[in-house]
Structure formats: C-alpha cells, structure tokens
Amino acid sequence: VAEEEDVEQPGGIRSFWTGTITFGLVTVPVALYTATRPRGVALKMIGPDEAPVRRRYVCSKDGKVLDADEIVRGYEIEKGKFVVVTDDELEAIEPRKSREIDLRLFVDADQIDPMYFERAYFLVPAGGTNKAYRLLAEVMEKKKQAGIATFVMRAKEYMVAILAENGILRAETLRFADELRKPDDVGLPKVPKVAAGDVKKFETQIAKNAKKVNLREFLDDYTERLEKLVAQKERKKEDIVRAPEEPGDDEGAGGGEVVDLLAVLSRSLGGKPPAKRASARSSAAKARPAKRAPARRASGARKAARPKARSRRS
Amino acid sequence: MAARAIWKGVVHIGTLEVPVKLYSAVQDRSVRFRLLHKTDKQPVKQQLISSDTDEAIEYASVKKAFPLTRGRLVMLEKEELEKLEPKDTRDIEITRFVGYGAIDHRWYERAYYLGPDGNAKAYFAAAAALERKKKEGVARWVMRDRSYVGALRAEDGYLMLITLRHAEEIIAADALKPPAGRPLQAREIQMAAQLLEALHADFDPTQFRDEYRDRVMELVETKAAGRKPKVVKFRPRVKETDDVTDALAASLAGMKKKAARG
Numbered sequence: 001v002a003e004e005e006d007v008e009q010p011g012g013i014r015s016f017w018t019g020t021i022t023f024g025l026v027t028v029p030v031a032l033y034t035a036t037r038p039r040g041v042a043l044k045m046i047g048p049d050e051a052p053v054r055r056r057y058v059c060s061k062d063g064k065v066l067d068a069d070e071i072v073r074g075y076e077i078e079k080g081k082f083v084v085v086t087d088d089e090l091e092a093i094e095p096r097k098s099r100e101i102d103l104r105l106f107v108d109a110d111q112i113d114p115m116y117f118e119r120a121y122f123l124v125p126a127g128g129t130n131k132a133y134r135l136l137a138e139v140m141e142k143k144k145q146a147g148i149a150t151f152v153m154r155a156k157e158y159m160v161a162i163l164a165e166n167g168i169l170r171a172e173t174l175r176f177a178d179e180l181r182k183p184d185d186v187g188l189p190k191v192p193k194v195a196a197g198d199v200k201k202f203e204t205q206i207a208k209n210a211k212k213v214n215l216r217e218f219l220d221d222y223t224e225r226l227e228k229l230v231a232q233k234e235r236k237k238e239d240i241v242r243a244p245e246e247p248g249d250d251e252g253a254g255g256g257e258v259v260d261l262l263a264v265l266s267r268s269l270g271g272k273p274p275a276k277r278a279s280a281r282s283s284a285a286k287a288r289p290a291k292r293a294p295a296r297r298a299s300g301a302r303k304a305a306r307p308k309a310r311s312r313r314s
Numbered sequence: 315m316a317a318r319a320i321w322k323g324v325v326h327i328g329t330l331e332v333p334v335k336l337y338s339a340v341q342d343r344s345v346r347f348r349l350l351h352k353t354d355k356q357p358v359k360q361q362l363i364s365s366d367t368d369e370a371i372e373y374a375s376v377k378k379a380f381p382l383t384r385g386r387l388v389m390l391e392k393e394e395l396e397k398l399e400p401k402d403t404r405d406i407e408i409t410r411f412v413g414y415g416a417i418d419h420r421w422y423e424r425a426y427y428l429g430p431d432g433n434a435k436a437y438f439a440a441a442a443a444l445e446r447k448k449k450e451g452v453a454r455w456v457m458r459d460r461s462y463v464g465a466l467r468a469e470d471g472y473l474m475l476i477t478l479r480h481a482e483e484i485i486a487a488d489a490l491k492p493p494a495g496r497p498l499q500a501r502e503i504q505m506a507a508q509l510l511e512a513l514h515a516d517f518d519p520t521q522f523r524d525e526y527r528d529r530v531m532e533l534v535e536t537k538a539a540g541r542k543p544k545v546v547k548f549r550p551r552v553k554e555t556d557d558v559t560d561a562l563a564a565s566l567a568g569m570k571k572k573a574a575r576g
Contacts, residue, residue, distance in 0.1 A: 020554075023509060023510070023513070023565075024509045024513075024561065024562065024564075024565025024566070024568070024569070025555070025561040025562075025564050025565045025568070026506075026509075026555050026558060026561045026562060026565065027554050027555045027561075028555075029554065035420065035484070035485055036420075036479060036483045036484060036485070037482060037483050037484075037485070038483070039479070039480060039482075039483055040480075041380065043378040043379060043380055043390070044378070044379045044380070044381050044387060045362070045376045045377070045378065045379075046376065046377045046378070046379045046387065046389065047362075047364045047366075047371045047375065047376060047377075048371070048375045048377075049364055049366055049367065051364045051365050051366030051367070052365045053362050053363070053364065053365065053371055053376055054362070054363050054364075054365045055360050055361065055362060055363075056360070056361050056363055057349070057358040057359070057360060057361070058358065058359060058360075058361050059351035059354065059356055059358055059359075060351075060356055060357050060358060060359045061351070061354055061356040062351075062354065062356075064351065065361075066351055066358055069352075070351060070352045070353070071349050071350065071351065071352065071358055072349070072350050072351075072352045072355075073347045073348070073349060073350070074347060074348050074349075074350040074355060075345065075346075075347055075348075075530075075534045076348060077534065077538050082348065082350055082355050082357075083534050083537045083538045084350065084355065084537075085347070085530075085533060085534065085537065088545075089533060089543055089545075090530070090533075092543070092544075092545045092546055092547075093526065093529040093530065093532075093533055093546075094525075094526050094529060095546055095547065095548035096548060097526070098548075099548055103513070104513060105513055105514075105515055105521075106510050106513045106514045106515075107514070107515065107516060107517035108517070110415065111516065111517040112419070112517055113469075114417075114419050114422045114425075114465070114467070114476060115339060115422070115425035115469070115474065115476060116519060117419045117420070117422045120420045122485075122490070124493075125493050127554065129495075130493040130495055131495060131496075131498070131558050132555055132558050132561075133493060134492070134493060134495055134498060135498055135502055135503065135506050135558060136506065137492070138498060138503060138506075139503060139506040139507050139510055140510070142507075143507065143510060145510055145514070146517075148517065148522070150522055150524075150525075152526055155530075156344055156526070157524045157525065157526030157527065159519070159522045159524075165487040165488075166487040166488045166490070166492055167492025167493070168487050168490055168492050168493075170420075170487070172419070172420070174519070175340060176343070176519070176522065176523065176524050177519040177520045177522070178343060178523075178524075179340060179341055179342065179343050180339055180340060180341075180425070181317065181337075181338070181339050181340070181341060181427070183427060183470065183472050185317065186317045186337045186339070186427050186429065187317060187429075188337075188427060188429045188430075188472055189429075189430070189434065191438060191441075191470070191471035191472065192434070192438055194435070194438045194439045194442045195435070195439070198435055198436065198439035199439045199442045199443045199446065200443075201330060201439070201443075202327060202330060202439050202440045202442075202443030202444075203443040203446060203447055204328075205327050205328030205329065205330055206327065206328075206411045206443055206444065206447050206449055206451075207411075207447065208328055209327075209328055209408070209409075209410050209411050209451075210410070210411045210412070210447075210449065211410040211411070211412065212410075212412065212416070213410075213412050213416050213417060213452070214410070215481050217409060217410075217452055217454070217463060218421070218463055218478060218479075218480055218481040219480065219481050219482070220480040220481070220482055221400075221461060222398060222399070222400065222460070222461060223480075223482070225398045226380070226395075226398055229390070229394060229398065230380045230382075230388050230390075233388050234382060234388055238388075239388055239389040239390075240382075240386055240387070240388055240389075241379070241386070241387050241389060242385055242386055242387070243379075243385050243386075243387050261485060262485060262489060262490070265485070265490055266490055266491065269490055269491060269492065269493050270491075270493045270494060
C-alpha cells in the first residue's frame with residue numbers, strides 16, 4: 001500500500017520499523033534504518049515575500065485547512081466514492097508480518113538477480129543482547145547466504161533479502177515477481193540466432209574497455225555544479241537572504257542538532273559516533289546546506305561510499 | 315500487450331552503435347490510497363503558503379534557495395538552475411565494462427528493458443557478447459534533463475539498463491562498526507550454520523506473493539459492504555530468546571523430528 005502523499009514528512013532519521021527476525025526458534029530483535037541518503041540537495045522554496053514556503057493540506061471540496069488528525073486514508077471504490085481504512089485496521093490484517101521477519105529460506109546471495117533489488121536498510125540490534133544478531137550475521141556472511149522472507153512495513157508487504165556484510169545485517173527489499181515484466185510483456189521480439197561475426201565485433205569492443213569500477217563515475221555531477229554556483233555566489237555575497245529558522249524544520253531528530261545518517265547508525269550499532277563531526281560540519285558548511293549535509297558530501301562520505309569490488313560469483 | 319517505449323537512444327559500445335528503445339521493467343502493483351478530509355471524505359490537496367503570513371502562494375511565484383549555515387540562504391534564479399541541467403542527447407555512453415558482481419546490488423535502483431530500434435542484428439549481437447564475456451557495462455546518459463548512471467546488462471538474450479544510485483546516496487557497510495560483544499563460541503556458530511543449511515534452497519521469487527495486497531482489498535470490500543472487519547490480535551509465536559544456544563539446539567532437534575516424520 002503506498003500513499004500518494006504523506007501527511008507527515010519524516011522529520012529526522014529514525015527507524016521506521018522495529019520487530020524481530022526469527023530463524024528457527026532464535027529471535028533477533030532489530031530496528032530498521034534506511035541505508036541510502038536522499039538524492040541531491042533539497043532546495044528550499046521561498047515565496048515572493050522572501051519568507052520560506054510551507055505546505056499545508058486543504059479539503060478539495062470546502063477548502064478547509066486541515067490538521068494531520070483531520071486527514072484519513074481512503075480507497076476509491078468508484079469515482080469520487082471512498083472507503084476509509086485506518087492504520088489499526090491495516091495492521092490488524094497481517095499483525096504477525098508487521099512485527100516479524102521469519103526467515104525460513106536461505107539462498108546463495110549471488111542467486112538473486114539485481115533487477116529484484118529495490119532499497120537497502122540497515123538492521124540494528126534492538127534487544128537487550130546482541131548475541132543472536134552477531135551470530136546470524138557471522139554465519140550468513142561466512143556462507144554468503146541471504147535469508148528470504150516477506151514482511152509488512154508501513155502498510156505494504158515487501159519481499160526482503162537479509163544479508164550480512166562486515167558483521168552488519170542489512171535488509172534489502174525485493175520486488176515481487178509479478179512486479180517485474182518479462183520481455184514478452186514488453187513486446188520485445190524473440191531472440192534470433194545471431195551471427196558469430198557480429199558477436200565477435202562486440203566482444204572485441206567489450207574486452208578493449210574492460211576496467212575496474214571507478215566510483216567517480218557515480219558522483220552526482222548536477223549537485224556538484226550546483227554547489228559550485230552556490231559557493232561562488234556566497235563568496236561574492238550575491239543574493240543572500242536571511243530566513244528565520246523554523247521549528248520542526250530541522251532534519252535531525254536530536255533537537256536542532258545536526259544529525260546525519262552515519263552518526264545515527266554508528267550510535268545505534270553501539271559504536272561511537274564518527275570522530276571530527278564538528279569539523280566536517282564547519283568545512284562542509286562552506287558550500288553545503290546547513291542541515292543534513294555534513295556526512296553527505298563531506299570527503300569522508302565520498303570515501304565511505306566507495307562501491308566495494310566483491311566477487312559474488314567466486 | 316506491448317508496452318510503450320518511454321525513451322529512445324543509441325548505445326555506444328566502443329566504436330559500435332546500437333539504437334534502442336527504453337521500456338520500464340517494473341510495474342508497481344501497490345494498492346493506492348488517497349488522503350481524505352475526515353468529515354466529508356473528500357480528497358485533500360496541497361497548498362503552498364507563506365510561513366510568515368500563512369497566505370496561499372502560487373507555485374509559479376516560488377523561488378528556490380540553497381540553505382547555508384545560520385539561517386542564510388542563497389537565492390537561485392530559474393535561469394541559473396536551468397543552466398546547470400545537463401544537455402539532452404540521445405547517447406547512452408558505455409564508459410567501461412566490469413565483471414558480474416563488481417557493482418554491488420545496493421547500487422541498483424530501477425530496471426529498464428532495452429528493445430531494438432532498427433538494427434536488431436546489432437542489438438542481439440551486443441546482448442550475446444555481454445553474456446559470453448560475463449560483463450556488464452557502466453552507462454551514462456541524459457534523459458529528460460537528468461543525468462543517469464546505469465548498468466547495461468544482458469538478460470536471457472536481451473539488453474537491460476538498470477539505473478544506479480549516486481555515490482553520495484550509499485553508506486558503505488565498512489563505514490560502520492559492527493555491534494561488539496563477547497566472542498561467539500565455536501559450537502554456537504556451528505549450530506547456527508547447521509540451521510541455515512537445513513533451511514537452504516534455491517531462490518525462486520515466484521514462491522513469494524504479496525498476500526497483504528489481497529487482504530487490503532478484502533478489507534476495503536468488507537467495509538464498502540458495510541460490514542465490520544475482523545480484528546486479529548498479534549500473539550508472538552515465540553518468546554524472545556534468552557539463551558541462544560538452547561534455542562539453536564531446540565530448533566535443530568525440531569527439524570530432525572520433522573525430517574524423520576518425513
């Protein structure tokens with residue numbers, strides 16, 4: 001189930017699912033955190049009066065301004081006619097799957113076709129002890145296994161692969177088989193016999209350009225150009241305005257403190273927050289958004305974001 | 315029913331060209347809800363307002379700004395932002411070819427099928443060559459004012475393009491410290507490995523269905539008919555494990571019993 005719009009924008013970085021992984025009779029209490037940062041830079045919207053723009057919800061019929069508690073979720077059964085469903089009702093449909101990821105199947109991790117992967121989350125131990133967590137991570141990583149299950153999060157069911165890397169468990173949501181088209185569905189022609197000579201020509205070109213992965217290719221060059229422009233304008237003191245900081249506007253959950261995903265995760269995993277956060281912030285502040293930026297494009301993050309060359313097929 | 319192509323381009327592999335059409339390989343089947351006003355059950359809409367005066371603002375009059383520190387903002391004109399956008403081309407540049415698995419699956423975002431757009435010979439030859447070489451290409455292209463990085467792959471004789479996330483979006487697992495604790499005992503590791511082995515099978519995605527989707531539709535129909543939906547309470551199936559070793563031993567014993575019963 002996906003909403004067309006969210007009433008509440010998720011303010012900070014918080015776990016949005018807590019529950020239990022089970023395998024056999026072993027339970028592993030965990031909390032789920034996103035493993036990806038948002039794409040690009042979130043620009044602010046400023047109105048003609050130079051004040052920041054906010055969004056609000058109004059009724060499309062009577063124009064009344066609505067608070068979050070005046071908004072419900074509905075399914076359109078026929079044009080203009082809706083059936084309201086509540087969060088409680090949605091959770092009651094499949095209560096077990098909203099709390100448990102029951103691993104009854106383990107597969108070789110490299111058997112999962114990349115086209116299935118949708119989104120990655122880190123799993124952080126949430127119980128009193130982390131022994132079961134460490135045990136599962138250790139064994140799965142060593143044996144290059146992925147646990148497969150389905151679970152329900154935010155009123156939607158996901159197929160999920162649980163993987164371990166560097167002692168940390170990850171949940172990667174997978175698309176369901178019926179959400180992926182086949183070449184037939186798209187209407188592609190049947191694969192014909194291909195002439196060996198034509199294939200050879202391509203093989204030669206492929207061999208010529210075989211190289212290692214270079215992370216630089218994966219950098220977001222639009223954001224880079226944007227940051228350059230901003231730095232330039234800041235240096236020349238061009239078009240700088242001041243806006244009052246809005247309460248609740250902060251990305252961080254830590255009461256106005258700058259919080260970044262890496263720090264939150266480090267803390268939750270029981271490690272210390274990354275060192276030199278403050279200095280990363282001040283140097284980052286030169287050309288970066290005040291909030292949300294620090295680890296995002298700081299040089300550390302770039303290094304940290306390096307894709308790992310892994311031999312999944314070894 | 316044939317799908318509609320969403321874009322056309324030309325894949326450049328070294329000196330060779332493959333004209334292609336792009337089709338989405340993903341179709342979202344989630345149940346779509348609308349947000350409604352509680353009292354009159356009418357859809358809500360979003361409105362932009364000034365945070366200063368609460369007055370409604372037309373989207374056309376909104377300007378963009380980049381937030382700096384201490385509440386300062388750099389205003390950015392529309393023309394300035396447009397100038398930053400990449401230039402539209404029809405070229406899908408393959409910058410390099412890498413081995414399977416070199417691009418971690420966390421980078422993959424969304425899959426597209428490529429179909430031949432004329433010159434089917436080159437299209438199928440390229441797919442066959444990728445398959446034989448066991449390689450995927452790193453692709454760069456600009457589509458609708460946005461630049462993309464993707465992986466060009468062969469799949470059952472066809473070409474696919476999977477968009478990749480940007481480097482900044484990914485947190486590497488080794489940037490984080492794993493949870494620490496007392497060393498695990500060899501016996502526990504061995505038992506856990508046995509349990510995993512007992513649960514091991516081939517990956518067959520068709521085994522898993524989105525049953526929740528059906529249940530949501532059932533709920534909607536029940537309510538539409540004016541009936542009260544059944545409420546099921548959650549009862550944890552198993553207690554939280556306090557002794558991992560015992561739980562592992564019990565799991566393995568249970569499996570043996572099941573296997574013996576056949």
